[in-house]
Amino acid sequence: MIIDGSESSLKKFLSELPPVDQVGAEARASMLATRSIKTTSKAWAIDMAISMVDLTTLEGADSAGKVKALCAKAVRPDPTDLTVPSVGAICVYNDMVKIARTELNSIGGSEVAVAAVATAFPSGRASLNVKKLDTQDAIDAGANEIDMVIDRGAFLSGHLGEVFDQIKIIKELCGNKAHLKVILETGELVTYDNVRKASYLAMLAGADFIKTSTGKVAPAATAPVVLVMLEAVRDYFTLTGTRIGVKPAGGIRTTKDAIKQLVLVNETAGPEWLKPSLFRIGASALLNDLLMQRMKLRTGHYASANYVTMD
Amino acid sequence: MSSFEYASAPESKAIANIASSYGLFIGGKFVEPKKGKSFNTINPATEELLSKVGYADKLDIDAAVKSARSAFTKVWSKLPAKERGKYLYRIARILQERAREFAVVETLDNGKPIRESRDTDIPLAAAHFFYHAGWADKLEYAGVGNKPKPLGVVGQIIPWNFPLLMLAWKIAPALAAGNTVVLKPAETTPLTALLFAQVCQQAGLPDGVVNIVTGDGITGAALVNHPDINKIAFTGSTEVGKAIARSISATKKSATLELGGKAANIVFEDAAIDEAIEGIVNGIFFNQGHVCCAGSRLLIQENVSDEVIEKLKKRMSLIRVGDPMDKNTDLGAINSKEQLKRIHEISNTGDAEGANRWSPECKLPAKGYWYPPTIFTGVSQSHRIARDEIFGPVLSVLTFRTPAEGIEKANNSMYGLSAGIWSDKGAKILWAAKQLKAGVIWANTFNKFDPASPFGGYKESGWGREGGRHGLAGYLASDAKASK
Numbered sequence: 001m002i003i004d005g006s007e008s009s010l011k012k013f014l015s016e017l018p019p020v021d022q023v024g025a026e027a028r029a030s031m032l033a034t035r036s037i038k039t040t041s042k043a044w045a046i047d048m049a050i051s052m053v054d055l056t057t058l059e060g061a062d063s064a065g066k067v068k069a070l071c072a073k074a075v076r077p078d079p080t081d082l083t084v085p086s087v088g089a090i091c092v093y094n095d096m097v098k099i100a101r102t103e104l105n106s107i108g109g110s111e112v113a114v115a116a117v118a119t120a121f122p123s124g125r126a127s128l129n130v131k132k133l134d135t136q137d138a139i140d141a142g143a144n145e146i147d148m149v150i151d152r153g154a155f156l157s158g159h160l161g162e163v164f165d166q167i168k169i170i171k172e173l174c175g176n177k178a179h180l181k182v183i184l185e186t187g188e189l190v191t192y193d194n195v196r197k198a199s200y201l202a203m204l205a206g207a208d209f210i211k212t213s214t215g216k217v218a219p220a221a222t223a224p225v226v227l228v229m230l231e232a233v234r235d236y237f238t239l240t241g242t243r244i245g246v247k248p249a250g251g252i253r254t255t256k257d258a259i260k261q262l263v264l265v266n267e268t269a270g271p272e273w274l275k276p277s278l279f280r281i282g283a284s285a286l287l288n289d290l291l292m293q294r295m296k297l298r299t300g301h302y303a304s305a306n307y308v309t310m311d
Numbered sequence: 312m313s314s315f316e317y318a319s320a321p322e323s324k325a326i327a328n329i330a331s332s333y334g335l336f337i338g339g340k341f342v343e344p345k346k347g348k349s350f351n352t353i354n355p356a357t358e359e360l361l362s363k364v365g366y367a368d369k370l371d372i373d374a375a376v377k378s379a380r381s382a383f384t385k386v387w388s389k390l391p392a393k394e395r396g397k398y399l400y401r402i403a404r405i406l407q408e409r410a411r412e413f414a415v416v417e418t419l420d421n422g423k424p425i426r427e428s429r430d431t432d433i434p435l436a437a438a439h440f441f442y443h444a445g446w447a448d449k450l451e452y453a454g455v456g457n458k459p460k461p462l463g464v465v466g467q468i469i470p471w472n473f474p475l476l477m478l479a480w481k482i483a484p485a486l487a488a489g490n491t492v493v494l495k496p497a498e499t500t501p502l503t504a505l506l507f508a509q510v511c512q513q514a515g516l517p518d519g520v521v522n523i524v525t526g527d528g529i530t531g532a533a534l535v536n537h538p539d540i541n542k543i544a545f546t547g548s549t550e551v552g553k554a555i556a557r558s559i560s561a562t563k564k565s566a567t568l569e570l571g572g573k574a575a576n577i578v579f580e581d582a583a584i585d586e587a588i589e590g591i592v593n594g595i596f597f598n599q600g601h602v603c604c605a606g607s608r609l610l611i612q613e614n615v616s617d618e619v620i621e622k623l624k625k626r627m628s629l630i631r632v633g634d635p636m637d638k639n640t641d642l643g644a645i646n647s648k649e650q651l652k653r654i655h656e657i658s659n660t661g662d663a664e665g666a667n668r669w670s671p672e673c674k675l676p677a678k679g680y681w682y683p684p685t686i687f688t689g690v691s692q693s694h695r696i697a698r699d700e701i702f703g704p705v706l707s708v709l710t711f712r713t714p715a716e717g718i719e720k721a722n723n724s725m726y727g728l729s730a731g732i733w734s735d736k737g738a739k740i741l742w743a744a745k746q747l748k749a750g751v752i753w754a755n756t757f758n759k760f761d762p763a764s765p766f767g768g769y770k771e772s773g774w775g776r777e778g779g780r781h782g783l784a785g786y787l788a789s790d791a792k793a794s795k
Contacts (some may be wrong), residue, residue: 019735022584034426036638037318044315231585256333266315267629274315 002239003204007161009279014160014200020192020228022120029223037261042259046294047085048274049258050077053290054115054247054282056308058215060124067096068103069311078291079309081298087287088276089113089145093121094138101142115145115181122160122185122214124149128166135173145182146174147211151186155198163203181209181247181280186225187217195225199232209245215282220250223264230268243272247256249282255293258286317631320638322425327415332363335371335525336508338378338727339518347372350527352501355422356635356644356679367524372493372533375522377466379491380539382519387462387491388770390517396447399487401439401514406433406479409510413503417475418635420502423598425636428656435760436479438615441580442520442762443487447784450488453780456789461489464543464566465786466534468548468569469504471497472601472702478504480777481544482521483738483762485713488786493522497547499647522753530557540564542786546603549700549771556774566761567775567785569603569702569767572728575721576606576757577743579714580615582733586755588622591706594731594757596630596642596684600651600704604729606757608697609686610717611631613710620708628671630684640778642704645680647719654703661687661696664709670776714739718746727769731757750776 003009033250038044055074057066070090078084087110090100116138120126126134135146148170154162167182174180182202186195202210210229213220223232226248233244252258258281265273273279291308333348334341348366353359367375387395406413413436414428423432450459465485469477474496485492496504510522524530526783528551535543535555545555545567559566576594577760580589594606611619635643645651662668675681682703690697690707699708711717722729730749732740740754753759760778761768767776775785 018584019581021583021586021735023712024583024589024755027756028586028589034430034638035317038320039318041318048315100664262315269315 004041007164010160010164010204013204014197015198017196020119022192022197023132025227027062029227030230030262032263032267033223035259035262037259043297044296045259045262046290046297047256049281050134050287050290050294051085051088052276052279053087053287054089054091054249054280056215056249056282056284058091058093059119062093062096064096064099067229069100071100071103071109071112071297072109073287073309073311074112074306075104077109077287078294084291084294086112088280090116091115091117091282092256092279093117094134095137096181097141097143101307103217113144114142115147117147117214119148120263121147121149122165122216124151125153128169131166132173135170138243139173139178145179145180145181146170147183149183149185149214150198150202155189155194155243160201164201165200167205167207169310178206180206181211181245183214185210185214185217187219188211191226192224195228196232199229200236203232207244209247209280209281211247213250215250218251221248221252223260225270226261226264230264230273233273234269245278245280246273247280247282252281252283252287253285258290270293317639319634320414321634321636322638324415324419324636326412327419328412329362329416329419331364331499333505333525335365335367335375336505336521336523337375338372338522339512339516341508341578343376344368344475350498352420352499354419354679355499356676357648358678361419364505364525366518367526369533371524372530372537373448375462375493375524376466376537376539378519379493379522380515383461383463383491386517387520388489389688390450392450392485392489395486395489396444398514398516399444399447399483402510402516403437403444405510405513406440409553410434410437413475413506415636417503417730418643421471423476424640424643424647426640427598432473432476435762436475439476439483443483443783444597444737446484447487450783450787453783453787455784455787458790459488459787460790462786462788463490463538464594465490465492465493465542466537466540467492467544468531468534468547469494469496472501472598472603474500474629475503475507476547478507480546484777485544485565486520486782487782490786491501491520493524493534495524495526495531498527531723534673535559544785545569552773555637567767567777568773569775569777570771570773571726572603572768572772573608573698573700573726574606574722574729574731574749575608575610577610577717577721577733578612578615578619579717579732579736579739580612581735581739582615583755584615584619584622587619587733588626590731590733590755590757591623592630595671596704597758598669599643599645599682599783601646601702602758604751605702605756606729606731607706607726608721609703609706609708610720611708611710613712613715616710617738623686624669624671625752627684628759630671630673631678632681632683634675642684645682645703647678650702651680651682654701654705655678657701658685658698658703658705659693661690661694661707662784664694664696666690666694666696667780689712691719692789698724714743718743722746723746725771728772729768
């Protein structure tokens, strides 16, 4: 046991973490962005990135039709090339979970997970009871993964125990039925020190994954934020022997962005994290750019956007 | 492919248009050395011949100094200051336009990774010309009186670690101040200086304002001893610096000497550890450790030293050693056979004197000159590797118990060029910076350079400053002391 669960032991542990130097963290992230990934390594990275995509739709206008179309895309991203892997998961609101799960199972996508954004996503401003019901509802509907948000208000006002307890309670609900991804909403935590503290807090409370953002707040998954989170999971592994996953979400739109993320993983947490069970990319537009770049590598020329499917 | 191995991503050699031979650049033209002698310059990563360059002896030096003197008296000193500035701006812009070509030639001739020549050496060299171009017509604000005058003809001798950048550090302030120059690049890295000579032609710089003579130590000595030189600016080893100081001691020549270093990089217990690790790596492995201000002595507060060393080792195993032309290479080739020998020699004393050597597993290329990234732990102040400048990718790790002891160890050196402080506490940084006897002190960063910031050392690290107002002042005399 690293901490005994009390707020004071949690605070003590988090306050003893080394600080993050903003300038240094940003310099390291921008240096890693200069890595030049070509030919065979690019092909490998594109396929790896596709299999790590949490294909996401989180709109008020989401409908059964929209979600089913997304499921088809998730299972067979490129209908003209069946060597393209399926994505990691579909990420939807609670009420779409059942539709997505049923659809995926019926089209041969039982391996593709369904992630639900629960706990009063995206703001997290609801009572604990509502958050619990929200989570239970998603699990009952067949969600394999729960993407919960932390209470940023409580975190920023120093009520770390409250944030910790909420994660713990949601984790207990998930049990062994669903993986728990904890969204830190780093755009609202603002400092890298906060990102590091929140990462540890979530891991100590039982997160299987730590996730940057909801996608509703900018900035989202910036390279230095992901760097700090990857350092946290690396050091947490040294401390406990447990590997926690990382999911950047929001703002990753191009193949170049995605490859930069994989380089960050490779040279920070290490190659052990380069698999969908330990790294996911939350995105919607990214998948098509990955598919276009994949076509380009295969055929030597760029196709128009009409050669990839729009869903 | 089952893991993320970066496929080779080489920069194109074809961008470099290296001639098979070069003469000396005297009076605005490339001329053959009077005795027709030449020497080879090779690519240290492959040992392949790159070009043959002229060997300048005493007669050639005399011709170069005469051409610089004539350009000084007849043209350059008569030109309105604003016009001098225009030439410097023009040179700066051409360097930017031809940046990729310069980066490739630098990497081929020096062995440094293309990422560094592309992202550091060449952009900084251009920045030095831009910065000093702005000074040309504002010299009365340089701090040497109301009507500062140039010194005359300046002899400049530069090292092989940052060939073009050191040239820029030397030539830009000299020209901005109104001097003319004779510059001798290092024997193993003459090519970017010769390419720079072409830039001078392209910029229409008046003939003789910049003269570039290639050769070895004897060529350098001839330049230092030439009677018509007003100032010597030298960057290189302390040993040669002392020899220069001796030989000009009975003359009116002035000098700036930028010499060796054995910088302490001090990590306090309250440092941002992950960023400190990056700073340590950058401090000693940047440019293969061929940096006079390299953070070659790591001083870690004892209560965090296990954590720091463990993390440092993990980070070092990620360093990509190999082909300098590959855009993903972090550590390139050692510049010459002689330097490699020296690194081996001094490092081997570390083993002999009881320090513990560690290097990550890395495959070194069969051809060329290579040394793996290396750290020695368990080093004490009395070990040679804690005192002598190795000038290679070799880090000596020492520990200290209290901040005061850290400072004491840091200052216990014959050098005093640079130092690094790693702490998240502002007050501690200011306190430590005040105690350290070093010309340049970085806090929570390392190896950062800017044309506006003066650079230079204490003790055996040299005389004078380069860069900024202080560096410029070294090329000016107050009205009363003006040149003949």
